[in-house]
Amino acid sequence: MGSEVPSLSSVCAILNQEETRKKAMGVECKTISTNFESNALMVDRKKDINKQPKVNKMANNVTSDIDSVPLDTPISVGQLAKLLQQLNQRDLDHMIVPIVLNEPGWLSLPDEGNQFNHHNEQEANGSLSNKKKVTVVFVLGGPGSGKGTQCANVVQHFGFTHLSAGDLLRAEIKSGSENGTMIQNMIKEGKIVPSEVTVKLLQRAMQESDNDKFLIDGFPRNEENRAAFEKVTEIEPEFVLFFECSEEEMERRLLNRNQGREDDNIDTIRKRFKVFLESSLPVVEYYGAKGRVRKIDAGKPIEEVFETVKAIFTPISEKVKCYLRISLFVISIVDTHRHTIVKGGTVFGCVDAATAPAMANRISIKMCRMLQNLQVATTEAAGHNLG
Numbered sequence: 001m002g003s004e005v006p007s008l009s010s011v012c013a014i015l016n017q018e019e020t021r022k023k024a025m026g027v028e029c030k031t032i033s034t035n036f037e038s039n040a041l042m043v044d045r046k047k048d049i050n051k052q053p054k055v056n057k058m059a060n061n062v063t064s065d066i067d068s069v070p071l072d073t074p075i076s077v078g079q080l081a082k083l084l085q086q087l088n089q090r091d092l093d094h095m096i097v098p099i100v101l102n103e104p105g106w107l108s109l110p111d112e113g114n115q116f117n118h119h120n121e122q123e124a125n126g127s128l129s130n131k132k133k134v135t136v137v138f139v140l141g142g143p144g145s146g147k148g149t150q151c152a153n154v155v156q157h158f159g160f161t162h163l164s165a166g167d168l169l170r171a172e173i174k175s176g177s178e179n180g181t182m183i184q185n186m187i188k189e190g191k192i193v194p195s196e197v198t199v200k201l202l203q204r205a206m207q208e209s210d211n212d213k214f215l216i217d218g219f220p221r222n223e224e225n226r227a228a229f230e231k232v233t234e235i236e237p238e239f240v241l242f243f244e245c246s247e248e249e250m251e252r253r254l255l256n257r258n259q260g261r262e263d264d265n266i267d268t269i270r271k272r273f274k275v276f277l278e279s280s281l282p283v284v285e286y287y288g289a290k291g292r293v294r295k296i297d298a299g300k301p302i303e304e305v306f307e308t309v310k311a312i313f314t315p316i317s318e319k320v321k322c323y324l325r326i327s328l329f330v331i332s333i334v335d336t337h338r339h340t341i342v343k344g345g346t347v348f349g350c351v352d353a354a355t356a357p358a359m360a361n362r363i364s365i366k367m368c369r370m371l372q373n374l375q376v377a378t379t380e381a382a383g384h385n386l387g
């Protein structure tokens with residue numbers, strides 16, 4: 001996920017532009033109409049791998065060894081743009097493969113100006129000294145705003161590894177390291193430990209992990225943390241998850257946290273709030289200016305907060321990737337004599353996070369009886385090289 005993958009908002013903008021362009025050119029944008037019938041099919045690649053792509057003539061002639069997932073109602077370019085915007089807001093629990101036709105019977109071939117075809121699987125937003133490519137999300141917010149709690153949920157649902165700077169520092173104290181006493185004193189006072197210590201711990205944890213996706217929680221806590229991390233690792237965060245919560249609520253939570261932490265007493269808590277306002281908020285502002293902050297209302301109950309968090313992670317982790325992938329599929333349109341008459345247009349598909357990985361290279365799209373004298377079928381398209 002790097003610069004080559006467009007954000008959903010940029011896709012939406014492109015879609016809207018495309019619709020405006022077509023209107024300006026007097027081309028009516030037809031959506032797949034009422035006598036359209038379509039299915040997205042999950043095929044068993046093991047069974048089908050040696051077969052030639054096949055064209056089924058009739059809608060009902062669907063191969064039976066496959067799971068069939070009905071598509072949503074056909075939608076227009078504008079509706080698709082809206083839908084993509086909504087994907088940012090909430091989670092999807094079913095698959096959507098919107099098909100957009102520029103003109104009756106004309107769909108896109110993937111190579112024709114489809115800017116999403118160049119997705120590089122290796123993309124990430126930085127690398128460690130051992131050349132491991134990684135994706136990093138910083139998780140920031142006041143003490144007690146719920147960072148650790150939500151990180152645990154993200155780990156479960158999205159396969160990230162959670163690295164809490166505070167936990168790493170506390171483990172360092174326990175390990176009897178030479179920095180132990182210094183770290184302990186800083187934590188007791190609610191002060192920020194020098195960056196070289198924390199960055200080294202984070203870097204080591206990332207290198208030792210088999211994972212390549214990290215949630216870095218409670219870091220960077222000040223400008224020095226941020227600059228040191230960037231300099232040492234050359235990693236830019238994918239985005240910054242920022243938990244916003246009132247001091248009263250954070251105080252209540254910390255005083256009830258009951259983890260035996262030396263810094264969860266009212267004196268240190270007040271000092272930590274002050275440090276947060278003076279040193280950590282400017283870091284959030286720094287990333288905000290770069291458009292990288294995803295703000296969360298963290299004052300709500302845990303489950304509600306996670307709904308918002310989930311919606312933020314879902315598009316970046318799977319939805320974008322998957323509609324990009326699906327857009328790589330060749331859609332062929334044949335007339336009644338099986339002459340291929342495919343020309344231009346665009347195809348987009350989105351799937352939910354849970355089914356996406358399984359479907360990414362197995363999906364086929366079948367579209368039938370789209371237009372009176374056309375029978376359209378597409379199976380097993382160009383998915384073979386999607387890995």
Ligand SMILES: Nc1ncnc2c1ncn2[C@@H]1O[C@H](COP(=O)(O)OP(=O)(O)O)[C@@H](O)[C@H]1O
Pocket residue numbers: 141142143144145146147148149150253254256257258298299300301302303305
């Ligand atoms: N949304 C929430 N509503 C109520 N309590 C919460 C919420 N999120 C977390 N907590 C509780 O508040 C305390 C602090 O949460 P934690 O995740 O440790 O915060 P942080 O990592 O930001 O310091 C914990 O006891 C946790 O169970």
Ligand SMILES: Nc1ccn([C@@H]2O[C@H](COP(=O)(O)OP(=O)(O)O)[C@@H](O)[C@H]2O)c(=O)n1
Pocket residue numbers: 141142143144147164165166167169186187188189190191192193194198217218219220221225263272
């Ligand atoms: N980047 C960091 C993170 C934590 N810390 C120290 O660790 C303490 C606890 O941080 P934490 O992230 O575990 O807990 P919260 O304060 O967010 O509840 C902080 O108050 C700092 O003293 C640090 O020095 N530098």
